[in-house]
Amino acid sequence: MKRLLLVLLLAGCATPPAPESTTPIPAPEPAPPPVSVPAPPPASSRQENIAIAGLMESARADAAAGKLANAAASLERALRIEPRNPRLWHELARVRSRQGQHAQAENVAVRSNSFAGDDRALRAENWKLIAETRNARGDKEGARQALEQSNR
Amino acid sequence: MARRTKLRKFLRFAALATLLAVAGFTLYLDFRVRSEFEGRRFALPARIFARPLELHAGLRIGQADVVDELRQLGYREAPPEGESGWFSKNETGLTVALRPFVFWDGAQPAKRVQVSFDGAKVTAVRDVAGAELPLARLEPLMIGGIYPQGNEDRELVRLAEVPKEFVQALLAVEDRSFYKHHGFDPRALARAVRSLFSNRVQGGSTITQQLVKNFFLSSERTLQRKATELVMAILLEIHYDKDEILETYLNEIYFGQDRDRAIHGVGLAAQFYFGKNVQQLSLAESALLIGIIRGPTHYDPYRHAARTLERRNLVLREARDQGAINLEQYAQARAASLGVTRKTGMGTSQYPAFLQLVHRQLRRDYDEKDLRSEGLRIFTTLDPRVQDAAETALAKRLTQFDKDKRFGQPGLEGAVVVTDPPSGEIQALVGGRDPRYRGYNRALDAARPIGSLLKPAIYLTALSDPNKYTLLTPIDDGPFTWKSRGAPDWQPANYDKKFHGMVPLKTALAHSYNAAAARLGTDLGVDRVLDNVRRLGVERPLRPFASTLLGAVELSPYEVAQMYQTIASGGFRSPLRAIREVTTQEGKPLTRYPLAVEQAFAPEPIALLTYALQDVVREGTGQGMKNFVQPEVAVAGKTGTTDEQRDAWFAGFTGDRLAVVWVGYDDNRAARLSGSAAALPVWGDLMGALAPEPLAPQKPERIELVWIDPQSGLRGGTSCPGSQEVPFMQGSAPRDRAPCSGAMDAAVEAVGETVQKAKGFLERLFGR
Numbered sequence: 001m002k003r004l005l006l007v008l009l010l011a012g013c014a015t016p017p018a019p020e021s022t023t024p025i026p027a028p029e030p031a032p033p034p035v036s037v038p039a040p041p042p043a044s045s046r047q048e049n050i051a052i053a054g055l056m057e058s059a060r061a062d063a064a065a066g067k068l069a070n071a072a073a074s075l076e077r078a079l080r081i082e083p084r085n086p087r088l089w090h091e092l093a094r095v096r097s098r099q100g101q102h103a104q105a106e107n108v109a110v111r112s113n114s115f116a117g118d119d120r121a122l123r124a125e126n127w128k129l130i131a132e133t134r135n136a137r138g139d140k141e142g143a144r145q146a147l148e149q150s151n152r
Numbered sequence: 153m154a155r156r157t158k159l160r161k162f163l164r165f166a167a168l169a170t171l172l173a174v175a176g177f178t179l180y181l182d183f184r185v186r187s188e189f190e191g192r193r194f195a196l197p198a199r200i201f202a203r204p205l206e207l208h209a210g211l212r213i214g215q216a217d218v219v220d221e222l223r224q225l226g227y228r229e230a231p232p233e234g235e236s237g238w239f240s241k242n243e244t245g246l247t248v249a250l251r252p253f254v255f256w257d258g259a260q261p262a263k264r265v266q267v268s269f270d271g272a273k274v275t276a277v278r279d280v281a282g283a284e285l286p287l288a289r290l291e292p293l294m295i296g297g298i299y300p301q302g303n304e305d306r307e308l309v310r311l312a313e314v315p316k317e318f319v320q321a322l323l324a325v326e327d328r329s330f331y332k333h334h335g336f337d338p339r340a341l342a343r344a345v346r347s348l349f350s351n352r353v354q355g356g357s358t359i360t361q362q363l364v365k366n367f368f369l370s371s372e373r374t375l376q377r378k379a380t381e382l383v384m385a386i387l388l389e390i391h392y393d394k395d396e397i398l399e400t401y402l403n404e405i406y407f408g409q410d411r412d413r414a415i416h417g418v419g420l421a422a423q424f425y426f427g428k429n430v431q432q433l434s435l436a437e438s439a440l441l442i443g444i445i446r447g448p449t450h451y452d453p454y455r456h457a458a459r460t461l462e463r464r465n466l467v468l469r470e471a472r473d474q475g476a477i478n479l480e481q482y483a484q485a486r487a488a489s490l491g492v493t494r495k496t497g498m499g500t501s502q503y504p505a506f507l508q509l510v511h512r513q514l515r516r517d518y519d520e521k522d523l524r525s526e527g528l529r530i531f532t533t534l535d536p537r538v539q540d541a542a543e544t545a546l547a548k549r550l551t552q553f554d555k556d557k558r559f560g561q562p563g564l565e566g567a568v569v570v571t572d573p574p575s576g577e578i579q580a581l582v583g584g585r586d587p588r589y590r591g592y593n594r595a596l597d598a599a600r601p602i603g604s605l606l607k608p609a610i611y612l613t614a615l616s617d618p619n620k621y622t623l624l625t626p627i628d629d630g631p632f633t634w635k636s637r638g639a640p641d642w643q644p645a646n647y648d649k650k651f652h653g654m655v656p657l658k659t660a661l662a663h664s665y666n667a668a669a670a671r672l673g674t675d676l677g678v679d680r681v682l683d684n685v686r687r688l689g690v691e692r693p694l695r696p697f698a699s700t701l702l703g704a705v706e707l708s709p710y711e712v713a714q715m716y717q718t719i720a721s722g723g724f725r726s727p728l729r730a731i732r733e734v735t736t737q738e739g740k741p742l743t744r745y746p747l748a749v750e751q752a753f754a755p756e757p758i759a760l761l762t763y764a765l766q767d768v769v770r771e772g773t774g775q776g777m778k779n780f781v782q783p784e785v786a787v788a789g790k791t792g793t794t795d796e797q798r799d800a801w802f803a804g805f806t807g808d809r810l811a812v813v814w815v816g817y818d819d820n821r822a823a824r825l826s827g828s829a830a831a832l833p834v835w836g837d838l839m840g841a842l843a844p845e846p847l848a849p850q851k852p853e854r855i856e857l858v859w860i861d862p863q864s865g866l867r868g869g870t871s872c873p874g875s876q877e878v879p880f881m882q883g884s885a886p887r888d889r890a891p892c893s894g895a896m897d898a899a900v901e902a903v904g905e906t907v908q909k910a911k912g913f914l915e916r917l918f919g920r
Contacts, residue, residue, distance in 0.1 A: 069744055107724070111751070
């Protein structure tokens with residue numbers, strides 16, 4: 001009975017969690033200082049690079065580890081800082097695609113393109129991703145058109 | 153002899169019956185103690201947090217604002233030493249000792265950061281070793297909760313987390329023989345019994361008894377209740393060990409009132425009075441809390457500081473006398489001040505209107521019961537800085553209008569919604585002029601005619617057809633009559649009671665000409681326009697009448713914000729969101745409300761419309777904005793005024809925020825205030841206080857900018873006074889040059905085009 005009460009009290013216990021459960025999810029913060037940034041965002045805003053790069057890196061690490069919700073959360077944090085960074089929107093589109101949210105993936109990729117300016121490489125990547133999501137939804141014709149766009 | 157036997161028999165029977173009755177009652181109490189005590193889990197409110205402030209190089213925020221936020225979070229300005237929860241100022245900025253916090257995406261340990269500022273900007277965030285950090289995330293401000301019955305609030309703690317001195321001092325004052333007795337203290341009990349007859353209220357309850365009293369019993373003081381309490385205390389002691397009882401006591405005990413919120417348990421008390429976790433309590437602070445237990449109203453450190461200080465020192469003395477603390481500790485603690493944090497007085501919520509929205513969104517996914525008992529942690533999008541600016545702007549202006557107009561009571565009301573366009577996150581929501589009022593939420597529930605706020609949908613519909621309409625297309629603002637069967641003729645008049653003949657499309661919108669908008673809207677087709685209103689995000693059914701085009705449609709400020717969000721974010725619609733994440737109380741993620749976008753309009757017509765909305769502010773009905781916000785911000789917005797000026801609206805956006813303001817009377821009296829006179833100043837005050845980012849919309853690829861002579865509406869240039877660069881869908885710009893335009897202008901333009909072409913060619917050639 002005492003054990004039961006203890007369990008109940010434990011169950012209701014708020015701060016801080018018991019030692020074995022302090023980190024339910026590895027924290028993306030603090031991120032290690034970005035030594036090598038895989039793909040820096042385009043020239044639009046250099047000043048905030050370090051914050052963006054840090055979040056991008058944790059997003060990539062999370063995505064690689066299959067923690068897609070965390071990856072998306074980091075990208076959304078980054079987008080709050082630089083809402084017009086087409087690279088961030090693109091990465092988010094990739095995560096959405098891996099999450100199986102094909103319609104969102106397409107829309108987010110289109111959003112990325114709306115900020116891509118004359119970054120042709122990124123536009124092509126977005127169109128490729130759109131083609132993939134359309135394929136996944138069984139829209140063969142749409143996929144073909146998207147691929148055509150990506151090769152333009 | 154026989155009589156004696158009978159008597160004995162009767163006595164024996166009576167004794168047995170009494171025994172049985174007592175045993176039965178005891179069994180019943182035992183059942184109650186066990187079932188209720190064990191079945192009892194403390195109901196914990198859902199806790200609602202604002203957005204966390206994320207500091208990073210380049211963030212546009214000044215040191216004073218960061219300090220404000222830190223103070224709101226209960227950080228103290230302190231010399232740089234010791235535990236977390238303080239900040240100190242230095243030459244380049246601030247050193248902040250961040251508290252640990254469990255965020256949605258994991259635990260963040262306590263850490264120290266150095267934040268440097270340059271004017272209104274963060275220049276760098278570093279760790280103690282001087283290495284630059286990508287980000288420093290402050291813990292979010294708690295802005296309220298969804299509370300269990302009685303608005304009981306508590307933060308559960310384990311006994312092991314409570315400082316030893318706290319426990320020892322507590323026992324020294326409340327129950328010296330706690331670890332020895334069996335639930336009651338015979339001598340104290342005797343005193344208490346005597347006091348019952350002498351009619352003097354007297355303590356003497358053990359901690360176990362106090363717990364029983366709080367858990368199971370009413371507060372009346374009768375002998376029977378006292379006896380029940382005693383039996384239950386003994387039963388509790390039989391079933392549970394001392395530490396369990398003490399731990400439950402520490403979490404149950406009442407420590408005072410924060411408006412309508414009841415502060416229970418030492419964990420929450422530590423936070424409420426000192427802004428600390430229980431582990432961090434100093435001896436003096438512990439003694440103060442222990443002192444409060446006896447009478448939270450009587451010993452209220454905010455209202456009765458002297459009395460409470462005396463009480464604290466008494467606790468310290470007792471602790472010293474009982475040997476719980478030594479002389480040195482005593483002297484040191486006694487010398488300390490009360491040390492309570494500035495009272496923020498939040499009650500169950502600081503921002504009731506926003507909380508109402510959060511609560512409604514949560515109810516789609518969670519049971520009301522769970523929200524009120526499971527201790528969920530709700531991370532929202534509220535930005536306290538923006539919220540405060542919105543509340544202040546609205547209250548200040550309404551007070552001023554009331555004074556100017558003297559239309560009597562009840563006074564003018566208003567509502568404000570502020571969002572972040574690219575994400576649809578709601579940064580602030582004000583439901584009325586008294587932002588603490590927990591009632592009618594005008595931002596969500598006051599559906600009022602939106603007047604001219606609907607016009608952008610008409611012009612958007614037109615601009616979506618670049619072959620027929622450009623920003624310069626002449627629109628007829630002559631008298632207009634709409635006939636439809638079964639309805640009276642509709643003859644919209646203009647605000648200035650004049651008609652303006654043929655005017656360029658952007659001018660018709662800038663000055664909000666009704667006849668022009670009605671003619672254009674009916675030409676395009678009411679259904680087509682309303683279809684676009686729906687695509688902008690309005691979900692309410694719209695009556696397919698021509699009068700709907702001029703805003704005979706009732707929407708709440710929240711719905712208007714949804715509609716304008718789609719324009720502000722380049723034609724991408726995002727559902728407005730107030731919640732980012734929900735976790736369990738331990739921090740385990742439950743639900744995420746992700747960013748979602750959907751392209752509702754092509755970027756080109758949105759870009760043209762945005763330019764036209766900027767013209768509203770540059771030269772139209774929104775001109776007054778220059779008194780509030782620098783012209784460089786290039787605000788895009790629209791005023792709205794309804795019949796007899798019952799409703800005044802302004803909806804608009806800068807480079808970083810969208811806000812919608814409504815002003816009017818609840819009882820629909822004519823306010824005699826136009827959108828530009830009443831709603832615009834609120835909007836201007838609000839945005840002006842937030843250092844808005846200039847609006848420089850992304851130029852879609854297929855949009856070109858052409859210099860236009862305002863007189864002729866043809867291609868102009870440096871030699872045409874007042875020429876403006878106007879956006880056009882490729883190929884839709886006028887071909888002819890204005891008479892004033894000289895050969896020089898044509899040459900400059902030709903060179904520009906050649907350069908563009910060459911650039912395009914080279915880009916194609918080299919892939920970039």
